[in-house]
Amino acid sequence: MVAETVRRPAVALLCAAQFVVVLDGTIVAVALPSIGRDLGFSETTLPWVISAFALVFGGFLMLLGRLADVVGPRRVLVAGFALFGATSLACGLAQAPWQLVSARAGQGLAAAAVSPAALALLTATVPEGAARTRALGAWTAAAAGGGALGWVLGGLIAAGPGWPWVFLVNVAPCALAIVLGLRWLPSGGGRGARGPLDVAGAVAATGGLLALVLGLTRAEQASPGSITAWGPLLAAVALLSAFAAIERRAADPLLPPGTLRERGLASGLLGSLAVTTASTGALFACLLYLQGAGGLGPAQTGLLYAPFNVAVIAGSAAGTRAVGRHGVRAGATGGLLAIAGGAAGLIALPGLSEAVALPAFALMGLGVGCAAVAATQAGTAAAGEGRGGLVSGLLNTAAQLGNALGVSAFVLLAAAVPGPPAAGLRVACAAAAAAALAGAVAFAVLQRRG
Numbered sequence: 001m002v003a004e005t006v007r008r009p010a011v012a013l014l015c016a017a018q019f020v021v022v023l024d025g026t027i028v029a030v031a032l033p034s035i036g037r038d039l040g041f042s043e044t045t046l047p048w049v050i051s052a053f054a055l056v057f058g059g060f061l062m063l064l065g066r067l068a069d070v071v072g073p074r075r076v077l078v079a080g081f082a083l084f085g086a087t088s089l090a091c092g093l094a095q096a097p098w099q100l101v102s103a104r105a106g107q108g109l110a111a112a113a114v115s116p117a118a119l120a121l122l123t124a125t126v127p128e129g130a131a132r133t134r135a136l137g138a139w140t141a142a143a144a145g146g147g148a149l150g151w152v153l154g155g156l157i158a159a160g161p162g163w164p165w166v167f168l169v170n171v172a173p174c175a176l177a178i179v180l181g182l183r184w185l186p187s188g189g190g191r192g193a194r195g196p197l198d199v200a201g202a203v204a205a206t207g208g209l210l211a212l213v214l215g216l217t218r219a220e221q222a223s224p225g226s227i228t229a230w231g232p233l234l235a236a237v238a239l240l241s242a243f244a245a246i247e248r249r250a251a252d253p254l255l256p257p258g259t260l261r262e263r264g265l266a267s268g269l270l271g272s273l274a275v276t277t278a279s280t281g282a283l284f285a286c287l288l289y290l291q292g293a294g295g296l297g298p299a300q301t302g303l304l305y306a307p308f309n310v311a312v313i314a315g316s317a318a319g320t321r322a323v324g325r326h327g328v329r330a331g332a333t334g335g336l337l338a339i340a341g342g343a344a345g346l347i348a349l350p351g352l353s354e355a356v357a358l359p360a361f362a363l364m365g366l367g368v369g370c371a372a373v374a375a376t377q378a379g380t381a382a383a384g385e386g387r388g389g390l391v392s393g394l395l396n397t398a399a400q401l402g403n404a405l406g407v408s409a410f411v412l413l414a415a416a417v418p419g420p421p422a423a424g425l426r427v428a429c430a431a432a433a434a435a436a437l438a439g440a441v442a443f444a445v446l447q448r449r450g
Contacts, residue, residue, distance in 0.1 A: 031166050052108065059112075062390070064113045065120070065391075066389060067113075069388065074187050078181050080114035081110070084111065151283070155297075155299045208238075209236075215231070217407075267378050269394060269395065271378065278435040285424075285432075286349065289421055289425045292421060304358070307365065308364060319372070323374050338364070340440070379391055
């Protein structure tokens with residue numbers, strides 16, 4: 001067992017790692033107009049500043065999570081931080097669209113190494129019980145807080161020192177994290193492969209996830225009927241089906257058959273998917289409305305999301321207590337119902353003062369923090385020996401797929417509604433509320449049967 005004096009700074013470092021990784025997924029969103037003007041992006045290519053990161057991040061999470069189990073999570077974490085710092089510097093110094101998009105893809109690869117390795121180290125460092133529940137609460141607060149704070153910081157940085165600093169602020173923290181990680185984090189954990197490495201399974205899984213995220217992304221950027229959307233989705237079905245067949249025959253499978261049928265893990269994955277699908281979809285639809293029909297600038301829009309940031313942290317603390325007293329089912333279902341209530345409240349935003357969004361954002365933030373703690377606890381409790389990296393990768397993959405699905409589905413839905421932008425926003429927020437409600441019911445059913 002790791003001594004308490006070592007455990008606390010190690011947990012703090014791992015939470016900070018997740019904060020930085022998730023922050024970079026959203027901090028760019030509000031700065032996109034400034035980036036587009038300065039680097040000469042077209043309207044169709046600008047979304048790839050976000051999509052390149054999400055595509056590679058979501059596609060490589062499971063593979064690099066498994067790699068952490070084989071070679072040791074600290075090695076993967078340190079290598080990920082080195083790459084993240086280098087690609088952040090490249091993003092900040094980019095002078096052309098292709099340079100920025102390429103560097104963002106590199107950031108996504110680095111994030112896919114850091115995130116599952118950090119969660120695997122956290123569960124290996126803190127023994128099961130109340131201490132781990134508290135650590136996972138802090139971890140989830142850091143993750144959700146990073147995603148939430150990105151909306152505010154992106155607007156302030158874009159309006160202040162300029163968009164390059166959205167990326168350059170990562171360089172020094174990454175260097176510091178490497179030094180502290182080598183000092184504070186346990187070096188063991190790699191178990192080696194029991195048989196030949198499952199290269200075919202890794203290629204099929206990573207290719208399938210890449211194609212799935214690409215298809216969802218292109219559905220939002222082009223249209224669902226475009227070949228650039230349904231073509232990758234068909235490829236994803238074929239590759240993931242091939243992956244399932246490969247895993248049944250592999251000596252040391254990347255994803256052992258039957259893993260996803262474990263109800264504890266399945267409920268955690270479904271909860272993570274529902275949280276990010278509903279919250280990201282509603283928040284992004286509001287962002288487009290506020291900066292479009294609402295006429296707000298990036299700094300004003302970012303500050304409007306501040307109640308959401310604070311509420312996520314409070315919700316994580318509340319979720320930790322709820323899980324400790326009443327179990328993961330109460331924490332996850334209660335949090336998802338709060339997300340549904342917040343999304344439903346945003347239906348009233350069009351035609352009223354922007355201040356009407358503040359209580360809705362706060363309620364949604366409470367729900368995100370609470371439900372994310374419970375879903376993470378449900379998933380990691382099912383990890384078992386030697387699967388911490390894999391399960392961490394699966395949980396992060398579910399969250400990233402939820403982000404991609406929320407943005408693509410709800411933005412498409414809003415755009416498809418005839419009439420003014422307000423009508424589309426109302427429909428998108430209603431759909432987000434329905435998604436959160438469905439997630440709450442499904443999580444409760446899986447936990448009860450489990």
